[in-house]
Amino acid sequence: MSETSQSGSPCACDDVLADMDSYLDKELADDRAAAIRQHLLDCSSCASEYKVEHEVKILVARGCAQHAPPQVHARVRARLRFLGVNCSDREIRED
Numbered sequence: 001m002s003e004t005s006q007s008g009s010p011c012a013c014d015d016v017l018a019d020m021d022s023y024l025d026k027e028l029a030d031d032r033a034a035a036i037r038q039h040l041l042d043c044s045s046c047a048s049e050y051k052v053e054h055e056v057k058i059l060v061a062r063g064c065a066q067h068a069p070p071q072v073h074a075r076v077r078a079r080l081r082f083l084g085v086n087c088s089d090r091e092i093r094e095d
C-alpha cells in the first residue's frame with residue numbers, strides 16, 4: 001500500500017532493496033552506491049530497511065548474536081526468517 005515514492009529519486013525502491021545486500025557489502029560501483037545512499041536519505045521505508053539489514057549483517061557476522069538487545073534480536077530474527085535464513089539451522093548444518 002505504499003507505492004508513493006518521492007519524485008526525483010534516481011532509483012525505485014525495488015531496485016534499492018534488490019541491491020541492498022551488495023550495498024551493505026560495499027560491492028557496488030561508486031555511482032550506484034551513491035544513488036542508493038541518496039535514495040535512503042529520501043525514502044524512509046528503504047532507510048529503515050537498510051537499518052535492519054545492517055543490523056542483521058553485523059549480527060550474522062558475529063555468529064547470530066547472542067548478545068544483542070532483545071528488541072534488536074527479535075527484529076533480526078523476524079528479518080532473518082523473512083530472508084529465509086535460519087540461524088540455528090545454519091550452525092547445525094555442517095555436512
Ligand SMILES: [Zn+2]
Pocket residue numbers: 005012013014016039043045046047
Ligand atoms: Zn525507497
